[in-house]
Amino acid sequence: MTLRATKEEKAAVAEYLEWQLDETSARKIMVKHVEKIVAENITGDRYEVWNCITNLGSWWVVTPMMNLYTQRDFKSADVVLTFHVGMVGRVMSRDQAPLAPELKDAFSEPWRKWEDAVETMRVAQEAEDFQSVGMRLREAYVSMLKMVADEELVPEGVDKPQAANAEWLNRLAEKIADGSSNARLRAYLKSVGKETWHHVSWLTHATNATRFDAEIAVANIAHLISVFTVAMLRNHNGAPKRCAECGSYQVGSGICARCGWVDESHVPPEPRPEPSPEELVTRLATPHTLTSDINTFVSPQDLSTESTARDHLG
Structure with a gap:
Protein backbone atom coordinates (compact mmCIF):
# COMPACT_ATOMS: atom_id res chain seq x y z
CA MET A 1 0.00 0.00 0.00
CA THR A 2 1.35 3.39 -0.96
CA LEU A 3 1.28 6.02 1.78
CA ARG A 4 1.02 9.74 1.31
CA ALA A 5 4.35 11.51 0.93
CA THR A 6 5.32 15.07 0.09
CA LYS A 7 7.42 16.03 -2.91
CA GLU A 8 10.15 17.12 -0.52
CA GLU A 9 10.22 13.70 1.17
CA LYS A 10 10.42 11.89 -2.16
CA ALA A 11 13.14 14.23 -3.36
CA ALA A 12 15.17 13.65 -0.19
CA VAL A 13 14.98 9.86 -0.62
CA ALA A 14 15.86 10.08 -4.33
CA GLU A 15 18.79 12.38 -3.56
CA TYR A 16 20.03 9.97 -0.90
CA LEU A 17 19.85 7.06 -3.34
CA GLU A 18 21.76 8.97 -6.01
CA TRP A 19 24.41 10.00 -3.51
CA GLN A 20 24.91 6.48 -2.17
CA LEU A 21 24.77 4.56 -5.44
CA ASP A 22 26.82 7.02 -7.49
CA GLU A 23 29.76 6.34 -5.17
CA THR A 24 29.63 2.58 -5.72
CA SER A 25 28.71 2.29 -9.41
CA ALA A 26 30.41 3.28 -12.62
CA ARG A 27 27.00 3.73 -14.26
CA LYS A 28 24.91 6.85 -13.88
CA ILE A 29 22.13 6.29 -11.37
CA MET A 30 18.57 7.00 -12.48
CA VAL A 31 15.80 6.92 -9.87
CA LYS A 32 12.62 5.82 -11.66
CA HIS A 33 10.15 5.43 -8.81
CA VAL A 34 9.95 6.25 -5.10
CA GLU A 35 7.03 5.44 -2.81
CA LYS A 36 6.47 5.26 0.92
CA ILE A 37 4.88 1.93 1.82
CA VAL A 38 5.38 1.54 5.59
CA ALA A 39 5.17 3.99 8.50
CA GLU A 40 5.28 2.63 12.05
CA ASN A 41 5.90 4.07 15.50
CA ILE A 42 8.41 1.82 17.28
CA THR A 43 9.76 2.57 20.76
CA GLY A 44 8.86 6.22 20.39
CA ASP A 45 10.40 6.73 16.94
CA ARG A 46 8.60 6.86 13.61
CA TYR A 47 10.12 4.48 11.07
CA GLU A 48 9.37 4.66 7.36
CA VAL A 49 10.16 2.23 4.56
CA TRP A 50 10.44 3.43 0.97
CA ASN A 51 10.22 1.23 -2.09
CA CYS A 52 12.64 2.57 -4.69
CA ILE A 53 13.22 1.47 -8.28
CA THR A 54 16.33 2.55 -10.17
CA ASN A 55 18.17 1.54 -13.32
CA LEU A 56 20.51 -0.36 -10.98
CA GLY A 57 17.78 -2.45 -9.40
CA SER A 58 15.23 -2.15 -6.62
CA TRP A 59 16.07 -0.86 -3.16
CA TRP A 60 14.57 -0.24 0.25
CA VAL A 61 15.34 3.04 2.00
CA VAL A 62 14.51 3.06 5.72
CA THR A 63 14.46 6.01 8.12
CA PRO A 64 15.40 7.32 10.68
CA MET A 65 19.17 6.95 10.42
CA MET A 66 18.49 6.67 6.71
CA ASN A 67 20.00 3.60 5.12
CA LEU A 68 19.43 1.63 1.92
CA TYR A 69 19.15 -2.12 1.39
CA THR A 70 18.96 -4.08 -1.83
CA GLN A 71 15.72 -5.95 -2.40
CA ARG A 72 17.76 -8.94 -3.55
CA ASP A 73 18.78 -9.49 0.07
CA PHE A 74 15.59 -8.32 1.79
CA LYS A 75 12.50 -9.65 0.06
CA SER A 76 9.87 -7.79 2.07
CA ALA A 77 9.42 -4.43 3.76
CA ASP A 78 8.67 -6.14 7.09
CA VAL A 79 11.96 -8.01 7.05
CA VAL A 80 14.05 -4.97 6.18
CA LEU A 81 12.27 -2.86 8.80
CA THR A 82 12.94 -5.47 11.48
CA PHE A 83 16.60 -5.62 10.51
CA HIS A 84 16.94 -1.83 10.43
CA VAL A 85 15.31 -1.34 13.84
CA GLY A 86 17.71 -3.91 15.30
CA MET A 87 20.69 -2.23 13.68
CA VAL A 88 19.63 1.19 14.95
CA GLY A 89 19.21 -0.25 18.43
CA ARG A 90 22.74 -1.63 18.40
CA VAL A 91 24.20 1.62 17.09
CA MET A 92 22.32 3.68 19.66
CA SER A 93 23.41 1.36 22.46
CA ARG A 94 26.93 2.65 21.93
CA ASP A 95 25.64 6.03 23.10
CA GLN A 96 24.31 4.77 26.40
CA ALA A 97 26.11 5.51 29.62
CA PRO A 98 28.77 2.77 29.89
CA LEU A 99 28.03 2.00 33.53
CA ALA A 100 25.52 -0.06 35.43
CA PRO A 101 22.53 1.98 36.74
CA GLU A 102 23.75 1.79 40.33
CA LEU A 103 27.08 3.34 39.31
CA LYS A 104 25.42 6.04 37.22
CA ASP A 105 23.78 7.37 40.39
CA ALA A 106 27.14 8.69 41.60
CA PHE A 107 26.96 11.40 38.91
CA SER A 108 23.30 11.29 37.91
CA GLU A 109 23.02 14.91 36.75
CA PRO A 110 26.17 14.87 34.57
CA TRP A 111 24.95 11.64 32.96
CA ARG A 112 21.56 13.21 32.26
CA LYS A 113 23.22 16.19 30.59
CA TRP A 114 25.49 13.81 28.68
CA GLU A 115 22.42 11.98 27.38
CA ASP A 116 20.99 15.34 26.27
CA ALA A 117 24.18 15.91 24.28
CA VAL A 118 23.84 12.48 22.67
CA GLU A 119 20.27 13.26 21.62
CA THR A 120 21.48 16.52 20.09
CA MET A 121 24.23 14.69 18.20
CA ARG A 122 21.79 12.18 16.70
CA VAL A 123 19.97 14.89 14.78
CA ALA A 124 22.95 17.19 14.21
CA GLN A 125 23.84 17.95 10.59
CA GLU A 126 25.76 21.21 10.41
CA ALA A 127 28.86 22.55 12.15
CA GLU A 128 26.81 24.73 14.48
CA ASP A 129 24.82 21.65 15.50
CA PHE A 130 28.02 19.88 16.49
CA GLN A 131 29.06 22.99 18.40
CA SER A 132 25.78 22.69 20.30
CA VAL A 133 26.77 19.15 21.24
CA GLY A 134 29.95 20.61 22.71
CA MET A 135 27.95 23.14 24.72
CA ARG A 136 25.80 20.42 26.25
CA LEU A 137 28.86 18.34 27.03
CA ARG A 138 30.45 21.32 28.70
CA GLU A 139 27.31 21.64 30.82
CA ALA A 140 27.75 17.99 31.83
CA TYR A 141 31.37 18.70 32.79
CA VAL A 142 30.45 21.78 34.84
CA SER A 143 27.65 19.83 36.51
CA MET A 144 30.19 17.21 37.54
CA LEU A 145 32.47 19.90 38.98
CA LYS A 146 29.64 21.31 41.07
CA MET A 147 28.83 17.86 42.42
CA VAL A 148 32.39 17.16 43.58
CA ALA A 149 33.09 20.65 44.95
CA ASP A 150 33.60 20.12 48.67
CA GLU A 151 35.68 22.18 51.06
CA GLU A 152 36.99 18.96 52.62
CA LEU A 153 38.95 18.35 49.40
CA VAL A 154 40.92 21.57 49.86
CA PRO A 155 44.08 21.25 51.98
CA GLU A 156 44.52 23.73 54.78
CA GLY A 157 46.20 26.91 53.63
CA VAL A 158 45.16 26.42 49.97
CA ASP A 159 42.63 28.70 48.29
CA LYS A 160 39.32 27.07 47.44
CA PRO A 161 38.67 26.82 43.67
CA GLN A 162 35.60 28.47 42.20
CA ALA A 163 32.50 26.29 41.86
CA ALA A 164 32.97 25.55 38.14
CA ASN A 165 36.75 25.34 38.17
CA ALA A 166 38.32 22.18 36.73
CA GLU A 167 40.75 22.24 39.66
CA TRP A 168 38.05 20.44 41.68
CA LEU A 169 38.77 17.26 39.74
CA ASN A 170 42.43 17.55 40.69
CA ARG A 171 41.43 17.87 44.32
CA LEU A 172 39.15 14.83 44.00
CA ALA A 173 41.92 12.84 42.32
CA GLU A 174 44.24 13.66 45.23
CA LYS A 175 41.71 12.20 47.64
CA ILE A 176 40.56 9.05 45.84
CA ALA A 177 44.00 8.11 44.51
CA ASP A 178 46.31 9.21 47.30
CA GLY A 179 49.63 7.67 48.22
CA SER A 180 52.66 6.60 46.24
CA SER A 181 51.07 3.35 45.04
CA ASN A 182 48.34 5.36 43.29
CA ALA A 183 50.64 7.92 41.68
CA ARG A 184 49.98 6.75 38.12
CA LEU A 185 46.21 6.59 38.60
CA ARG A 186 46.22 10.02 40.22
CA ALA A 187 48.19 11.51 37.33
CA TYR A 188 45.88 9.84 34.82
CA LEU A 189 42.73 11.18 36.49
CA LYS A 190 44.15 14.70 36.47
CA SER A 191 45.19 14.40 32.83
CA VAL A 192 41.78 13.10 31.75
CA GLY A 193 40.05 15.96 33.55
CA LYS A 194 42.28 18.61 32.00
CA GLU A 195 42.36 17.32 28.42
CA THR A 196 38.63 16.57 28.32
CA TRP A 197 37.85 20.13 29.37
CA HIS A 198 40.15 21.53 26.68
CA HIS A 199 38.64 19.36 23.95
CA VAL A 200 35.01 20.08 24.86
CA SER A 201 35.73 23.80 25.12
CA TRP A 202 37.38 23.69 21.70
CA LEU A 203 34.35 21.97 20.17
CA THR A 204 31.98 24.70 21.33
CA HIS A 205 33.95 27.24 19.26
CA ALA A 206 34.98 25.02 16.32
CA ARG A 234 37.78 1.70 44.29
CA ASN A 235 38.76 4.12 47.01
CA HIS A 236 35.58 3.53 49.00
CA ASN A 237 35.62 -0.28 48.86
CA GLY A 238 39.33 -0.73 49.41
CA ALA A 239 41.35 -3.74 48.32
CA PRO A 240 39.35 -6.97 47.94
CA LYS A 241 40.09 -10.01 50.10
CA ARG A 242 42.85 -12.23 48.70
CA CYS A 243 43.82 -15.80 49.41
CA ALA A 244 46.83 -16.01 51.74
CA GLU A 245 48.09 -19.11 49.90
CA CYS A 246 47.67 -18.48 46.16
CA GLY A 247 46.78 -14.79 46.03
CA SER A 248 43.44 -15.40 44.29
CA TYR A 249 40.56 -12.95 44.67
CA GLN A 250 38.08 -15.85 44.55
CA VAL A 251 37.53 -15.90 48.30
CA GLY A 252 33.97 -16.26 49.50
CA SER A 253 32.56 -17.24 52.89
CA GLY A 254 36.12 -17.56 54.15
CA ILE A 255 37.15 -20.21 51.58
CA CYS A 256 39.33 -19.83 48.49
CA ALA A 257 37.53 -21.32 45.50
CA ARG A 258 40.85 -21.83 43.72
CA CYS A 259 43.03 -23.68 46.25
CA GLY A 260 40.71 -24.41 49.17
CA TRP A 261 42.49 -22.17 51.69
CA VAL A 262 40.35 -21.41 54.75
CA ASP A 263 40.41 -18.00 56.37
CA GLU A 264 40.38 -18.70 60.09
CA SER A 265 39.49 -15.07 60.83
CA HIS A 266 36.29 -15.22 58.79
CA VAL A 267 33.17 -14.53 60.82
CA PRO A 268 30.04 -15.92 59.14
CA PRO A 269 26.88 -13.80 59.20
CA GLU A 270 24.19 -14.51 61.73
CA PRO A 271 21.84 -17.26 60.49
CA ARG A 272 18.25 -16.36 59.75
CA PRO A 273 15.99 -17.28 62.66
CA GLU A 274 13.79 -20.31 62.11
CA PRO A 275 10.04 -19.59 62.20
CA SER A 276 8.23 -20.70 65.31
CA PRO A 277 5.67 -23.54 65.11
CA GLU A 278 2.88 -20.96 65.37
CA GLU A 279 4.30 -18.99 62.43
CA LEU A 280 4.57 -22.17 60.36
CA VAL A 281 0.93 -23.01 61.05
CA THR A 282 -0.13 -19.51 60.01
CA ARG A 283 1.90 -19.63 56.79
CA LEU A 284 0.62 -23.07 55.81
CA ALA A 285 -2.96 -22.03 56.49
CA THR A 286 -2.72 -19.14 54.04
CA PRO A 287 -4.00 -20.17 50.58
CA HIS A 288 -1.32 -20.18 47.92
CA THR A 289 -2.05 -17.89 45.00
CA LEU A 290 -0.58 -18.97 41.68
CA THR A 291 1.27 -16.23 39.85
CA SER A 292 0.42 -17.84 36.53
CA ASP A 293 -1.47 -20.77 35.12
CA ILE A 294 0.59 -22.88 32.76
CA ASN A 295 -2.61 -24.37 31.36
CA THR A 296 -3.36 -21.04 29.68
CA PHE A 297 -0.07 -21.01 27.77
CA VAL A 298 -0.51 -21.00 24.01
CA SER A 299 2.49 -21.56 21.79
CA PRO A 300 2.83 -19.83 18.41
CA GLN A 301 2.21 -23.22 16.79
CA ASP A 302 -1.00 -23.67 18.80
CA LEU A 303 -2.15 -20.20 17.84
CA SER A 304 -1.50 -20.89 14.17
CA THR A 305 -3.38 -24.20 14.35
CA GLU A 306 -6.37 -22.60 16.09
CA SER A 307 -6.48 -19.82 13.51
CA THR A 308 -6.43 -22.32 10.65
CA ALA A 309 -9.21 -24.35 12.26
CA ARG A 310 -11.37 -21.26 12.68
CA ASP A 311 -10.85 -20.37 9.02
CA HIS A 312 -12.04 -23.82 7.96
CA LEU A 313 -15.08 -23.64 10.23
CA GLY A 314 -15.93 -20.20 8.93
Whole structure:
Protein backbone atom coordinates (compact mmCIF):
# COMPACT_ATOMS: atom_id res chain seq x y z
CA MET A 1 0.00 0.00 0.00
CA THR A 2 1.35 3.39 -0.96
CA LEU A 3 1.28 6.02 1.78
CA ARG A 4 1.02 9.74 1.31
CA ALA A 5 4.35 11.51 0.93
CA THR A 6 5.32 15.07 0.09
CA LYS A 7 7.42 16.03 -2.91
CA GLU A 8 10.15 17.12 -0.52
CA GLU A 9 10.22 13.70 1.17
CA LYS A 10 10.42 11.89 -2.16
CA ALA A 11 13.14 14.23 -3.36
CA ALA A 12 15.17 13.65 -0.19
CA VAL A 13 14.98 9.86 -0.62
CA ALA A 14 15.86 10.08 -4.33
CA GLU A 15 18.79 12.38 -3.56
CA TYR A 16 20.03 9.97 -0.90
CA LEU A 17 19.85 7.06 -3.34
CA GLU A 18 21.76 8.97 -6.01
CA TRP A 19 24.41 10.00 -3.51
CA GLN A 20 24.91 6.48 -2.17
CA LEU A 21 24.77 4.56 -5.44
CA ASP A 22 26.82 7.02 -7.49
CA GLU A 23 29.76 6.34 -5.17
CA THR A 24 29.63 2.58 -5.72
CA SER A 25 28.71 2.29 -9.41
CA ALA A 26 30.41 3.28 -12.62
CA ARG A 27 27.00 3.73 -14.26
CA LYS A 28 24.91 6.85 -13.88
CA ILE A 29 22.13 6.29 -11.37
CA MET A 30 18.57 7.00 -12.48
CA VAL A 31 15.80 6.92 -9.87
CA LYS A 32 12.62 5.82 -11.66
CA HIS A 33 10.15 5.43 -8.81
CA VAL A 34 9.95 6.25 -5.10
CA GLU A 35 7.03 5.44 -2.81
CA LYS A 36 6.47 5.26 0.92
CA ILE A 37 4.88 1.93 1.82
CA VAL A 38 5.38 1.54 5.59
CA ALA A 39 5.17 3.99 8.50
CA GLU A 40 5.28 2.63 12.05
CA ASN A 41 5.90 4.07 15.50
CA ILE A 42 8.41 1.82 17.28
CA THR A 43 9.76 2.57 20.76
CA GLY A 44 8.86 6.22 20.39
CA ASP A 45 10.40 6.73 16.94
CA ARG A 46 8.60 6.86 13.61
CA TYR A 47 10.12 4.48 11.07
CA GLU A 48 9.37 4.66 7.36
CA VAL A 49 10.16 2.23 4.56
CA TRP A 50 10.44 3.43 0.97
CA ASN A 51 10.22 1.23 -2.09
CA CYS A 52 12.64 2.57 -4.69
CA ILE A 53 13.22 1.47 -8.28
CA THR A 54 16.33 2.55 -10.17
CA ASN A 55 18.17 1.54 -13.32
CA LEU A 56 20.51 -0.36 -10.98
CA GLY A 57 17.78 -2.45 -9.40
CA SER A 58 15.23 -2.15 -6.62
CA TRP A 59 16.07 -0.86 -3.16
CA TRP A 60 14.57 -0.24 0.25
CA VAL A 61 15.34 3.04 2.00
CA VAL A 62 14.51 3.06 5.72
CA THR A 63 14.46 6.01 8.12
CA PRO A 64 15.40 7.32 10.68
CA MET A 65 19.17 6.95 10.42
CA MET A 66 18.49 6.67 6.71
CA ASN A 67 20.00 3.60 5.12
CA LEU A 68 19.43 1.63 1.92
CA TYR A 69 19.15 -2.12 1.39
CA THR A 70 18.96 -4.08 -1.83
CA GLN A 71 15.72 -5.95 -2.40
CA ARG A 72 17.76 -8.94 -3.55
CA ASP A 73 18.78 -9.49 0.07
CA PHE A 74 15.59 -8.32 1.79
CA LYS A 75 12.50 -9.65 0.06
CA SER A 76 9.87 -7.79 2.07
CA ALA A 77 9.42 -4.43 3.76
CA ASP A 78 8.67 -6.14 7.09
CA VAL A 79 11.96 -8.01 7.05
CA VAL A 80 14.05 -4.97 6.18
CA LEU A 81 12.27 -2.86 8.80
CA THR A 82 12.94 -5.47 11.48
CA PHE A 83 16.60 -5.62 10.51
CA HIS A 84 16.94 -1.83 10.43
CA VAL A 85 15.31 -1.34 13.84
CA GLY A 86 17.71 -3.91 15.30
CA MET A 87 20.69 -2.23 13.68
CA VAL A 88 19.63 1.19 14.95
CA GLY A 89 19.21 -0.25 18.43
CA ARG A 90 22.74 -1.63 18.40
CA VAL A 91 24.20 1.62 17.09
CA MET A 92 22.32 3.68 19.66
CA SER A 93 23.41 1.36 22.46
CA ARG A 94 26.93 2.65 21.93
CA ASP A 95 25.64 6.03 23.10
CA GLN A 96 24.31 4.77 26.40
CA ALA A 97 26.11 5.51 29.62
CA PRO A 98 28.77 2.77 29.89
CA LEU A 99 28.03 2.00 33.53
CA ALA A 100 25.52 -0.06 35.43
CA PRO A 101 22.53 1.98 36.74
CA GLU A 102 23.75 1.79 40.33
CA LEU A 103 27.08 3.34 39.31
CA LYS A 104 25.42 6.04 37.22
CA ASP A 105 23.78 7.37 40.39
CA ALA A 106 27.14 8.69 41.60
CA PHE A 107 26.96 11.40 38.91
CA SER A 108 23.30 11.29 37.91
CA GLU A 109 23.02 14.91 36.75
CA PRO A 110 26.17 14.87 34.57
CA TRP A 111 24.95 11.64 32.96
CA ARG A 112 21.56 13.21 32.26
CA LYS A 113 23.22 16.19 30.59
CA TRP A 114 25.49 13.81 28.68
CA GLU A 115 22.42 11.98 27.38
CA ASP A 116 20.99 15.34 26.27
CA ALA A 117 24.18 15.91 24.28
CA VAL A 118 23.84 12.48 22.67
CA GLU A 119 20.27 13.26 21.62
CA THR A 120 21.48 16.52 20.09
CA MET A 121 24.23 14.69 18.20
CA ARG A 122 21.79 12.18 16.70
CA VAL A 123 19.97 14.89 14.78
CA ALA A 124 22.95 17.19 14.21
CA GLN A 125 23.84 17.95 10.59
CA GLU A 126 25.76 21.21 10.41
CA ALA A 127 28.86 22.55 12.15
CA GLU A 128 26.81 24.73 14.48
CA ASP A 129 24.82 21.65 15.50
CA PHE A 130 28.02 19.88 16.49
CA GLN A 131 29.06 22.99 18.40
CA SER A 132 25.78 22.69 20.30
CA VAL A 133 26.77 19.15 21.24
CA GLY A 134 29.95 20.61 22.71
CA MET A 135 27.95 23.14 24.72
CA ARG A 136 25.80 20.42 26.25
CA LEU A 137 28.86 18.34 27.03
CA ARG A 138 30.45 21.32 28.70
CA GLU A 139 27.31 21.64 30.82
CA ALA A 140 27.75 17.99 31.83
CA TYR A 141 31.37 18.70 32.79
CA VAL A 142 30.45 21.78 34.84
CA SER A 143 27.65 19.83 36.51
CA MET A 144 30.19 17.21 37.54
CA LEU A 145 32.47 19.90 38.98
CA LYS A 146 29.64 21.31 41.07
CA MET A 147 28.83 17.86 42.42
CA VAL A 148 32.39 17.16 43.58
CA ALA A 149 33.09 20.65 44.95
CA ASP A 150 33.60 20.12 48.67
CA GLU A 151 35.68 22.18 51.06
CA GLU A 152 36.99 18.96 52.62
CA LEU A 153 38.95 18.35 49.40
CA VAL A 154 40.92 21.57 49.86
CA PRO A 155 44.08 21.25 51.98
CA GLU A 156 44.52 23.73 54.78
CA GLY A 157 46.20 26.91 53.63
CA VAL A 158 45.16 26.42 49.97
CA ASP A 159 42.63 28.70 48.29
CA LYS A 160 39.32 27.07 47.44
CA PRO A 161 38.67 26.82 43.67
CA GLN A 162 35.60 28.47 42.20
CA ALA A 163 32.50 26.29 41.86
CA ALA A 164 32.97 25.55 38.14
CA ASN A 165 36.75 25.34 38.17
CA ALA A 166 38.32 22.18 36.73
CA GLU A 167 40.75 22.24 39.66
CA TRP A 168 38.05 20.44 41.68
CA LEU A 169 38.77 17.26 39.74
CA ASN A 170 42.43 17.55 40.69
CA ARG A 171 41.43 17.87 44.32
CA LEU A 172 39.15 14.83 44.00
CA ALA A 173 41.92 12.84 42.32
CA GLU A 174 44.24 13.66 45.23
CA LYS A 175 41.71 12.20 47.64
CA ILE A 176 40.56 9.05 45.84
CA ALA A 177 44.00 8.11 44.51
CA ASP A 178 46.31 9.21 47.30
CA GLY A 179 49.63 7.67 48.22
CA SER A 180 52.66 6.60 46.24
CA SER A 181 51.07 3.35 45.04
CA ASN A 182 48.34 5.36 43.29
CA ALA A 183 50.64 7.92 41.68
CA ARG A 184 49.98 6.75 38.12
CA LEU A 185 46.21 6.59 38.60
CA ARG A 186 46.22 10.02 40.22
CA ALA A 187 48.19 11.51 37.33
CA TYR A 188 45.88 9.84 34.82
CA LEU A 189 42.73 11.18 36.49
CA LYS A 190 44.15 14.70 36.47
CA SER A 191 45.19 14.40 32.83
CA VAL A 192 41.78 13.10 31.75
CA GLY A 193 40.05 15.96 33.55
CA LYS A 194 42.28 18.61 32.00
CA GLU A 195 42.36 17.32 28.42
CA THR A 196 38.63 16.57 28.32
CA TRP A 197 37.85 20.13 29.37
CA HIS A 198 40.15 21.53 26.68
CA HIS A 199 38.64 19.36 23.95
CA VAL A 200 35.01 20.08 24.86
CA SER A 201 35.73 23.80 25.12
CA TRP A 202 37.38 23.69 21.70
CA LEU A 203 34.35 21.97 20.17
CA THR A 204 31.98 24.70 21.33
CA HIS A 205 33.95 27.24 19.26
CA ALA A 206 34.98 25.02 16.32
CA THR A 207 33.30 26.52 13.24
CA ASN A 208 34.49 23.55 11.15
CA ALA A 209 33.36 20.89 13.64
CA THR A 210 32.23 17.57 12.15
CA ARG A 211 30.23 14.62 13.42
CA PHE A 212 33.48 12.83 14.21
CA ASP A 213 34.53 15.70 16.48
CA ALA A 214 31.21 15.53 18.30
CA GLU A 215 31.42 11.75 18.71
CA ILE A 216 34.94 12.03 20.12
CA ALA A 217 33.78 14.63 22.63
CA VAL A 218 30.79 12.50 23.63
CA ALA A 219 33.10 9.54 24.21
CA ASN A 220 35.54 11.71 26.18
CA ILE A 221 32.92 12.97 28.61
CA ALA A 222 31.51 9.47 29.09
CA HIS A 223 35.00 8.20 29.85
CA LEU A 224 35.68 11.08 32.25
CA ILE A 225 32.56 10.43 34.31
CA SER A 226 33.07 6.66 34.20
CA VAL A 227 36.70 6.64 35.25
CA PHE A 228 36.12 9.00 38.18
CA THR A 229 33.11 6.96 39.28
CA VAL A 230 35.07 3.71 39.30
CA ALA A 231 38.03 5.39 41.01
CA MET A 232 35.70 6.65 43.74
CA LEU A 233 34.27 3.15 44.23
CA ARG A 234 37.78 1.70 44.29
CA ASN A 235 38.76 4.12 47.01
CA HIS A 236 35.58 3.53 49.00
CA ASN A 237 35.62 -0.28 48.86
CA GLY A 238 39.33 -0.73 49.41
CA ALA A 239 41.35 -3.74 48.32
CA PRO A 240 39.35 -6.97 47.94
CA LYS A 241 40.09 -10.01 50.10
CA ARG A 242 42.85 -12.23 48.70
CA CYS A 243 43.82 -15.80 49.41
CA ALA A 244 46.83 -16.01 51.74
CA GLU A 245 48.09 -19.11 49.90
CA CYS A 246 47.67 -18.48 46.16
CA GLY A 247 46.78 -14.79 46.03
CA SER A 248 43.44 -15.40 44.29
CA TYR A 249 40.56 -12.95 44.67
CA GLN A 250 38.08 -15.85 44.55
CA VAL A 251 37.53 -15.90 48.30
CA GLY A 252 33.97 -16.26 49.50
CA SER A 253 32.56 -17.24 52.89
CA GLY A 254 36.12 -17.56 54.15
CA ILE A 255 37.15 -20.21 51.58
CA CYS A 256 39.33 -19.83 48.49
CA ALA A 257 37.53 -21.32 45.50
CA ARG A 258 40.85 -21.83 43.72
CA CYS A 259 43.03 -23.68 46.25
CA GLY A 260 40.71 -24.41 49.17
CA TRP A 261 42.49 -22.17 51.69
CA VAL A 262 40.35 -21.41 54.75
CA ASP A 263 40.41 -18.00 56.37
CA GLU A 264 40.38 -18.70 60.09
CA SER A 265 39.49 -15.07 60.83
CA HIS A 266 36.29 -15.22 58.79
CA VAL A 267 33.17 -14.53 60.82
CA PRO A 268 30.04 -15.92 59.14
CA PRO A 269 26.88 -13.80 59.20
CA GLU A 270 24.19 -14.51 61.73
CA PRO A 271 21.84 -17.26 60.49
CA ARG A 272 18.25 -16.36 59.75
CA PRO A 273 15.99 -17.28 62.66
CA GLU A 274 13.79 -20.31 62.11
CA PRO A 275 10.04 -19.59 62.20
CA SER A 276 8.23 -20.70 65.31
CA PRO A 277 5.67 -23.54 65.11
CA GLU A 278 2.88 -20.96 65.37
CA GLU A 279 4.30 -18.99 62.43
CA LEU A 280 4.57 -22.17 60.36
CA VAL A 281 0.93 -23.01 61.05
CA THR A 282 -0.13 -19.51 60.01
CA ARG A 283 1.90 -19.63 56.79
CA LEU A 284 0.62 -23.07 55.81
CA ALA A 285 -2.96 -22.03 56.49
CA THR A 286 -2.72 -19.14 54.04
CA PRO A 287 -4.00 -20.17 50.58
CA HIS A 288 -1.32 -20.18 47.92
CA THR A 289 -2.05 -17.89 45.00
CA LEU A 290 -0.58 -18.97 41.68
CA THR A 291 1.27 -16.23 39.85
CA SER A 292 0.42 -17.84 36.53
CA ASP A 293 -1.47 -20.77 35.12
CA ILE A 294 0.59 -22.88 32.76
CA ASN A 295 -2.61 -24.37 31.36
CA THR A 296 -3.36 -21.04 29.68
CA PHE A 297 -0.07 -21.01 27.77
CA VAL A 298 -0.51 -21.00 24.01
CA SER A 299 2.49 -21.56 21.79
CA PRO A 300 2.83 -19.83 18.41
CA GLN A 301 2.21 -23.22 16.79
CA ASP A 302 -1.00 -23.67 18.80
CA LEU A 303 -2.15 -20.20 17.84
CA SER A 304 -1.50 -20.89 14.17
CA THR A 305 -3.38 -24.20 14.35
CA GLU A 306 -6.37 -22.60 16.09
CA SER A 307 -6.48 -19.82 13.51
CA THR A 308 -6.43 -22.32 10.65
CA ALA A 309 -9.21 -24.35 12.26
CA ARG A 310 -11.37 -21.26 12.68
CA ASP A 311 -10.85 -20.37 9.02
CA HIS A 312 -12.04 -23.82 7.96
CA LEU A 313 -15.08 -23.64 10.23
CA GLY A 314 -15.93 -20.20 8.93
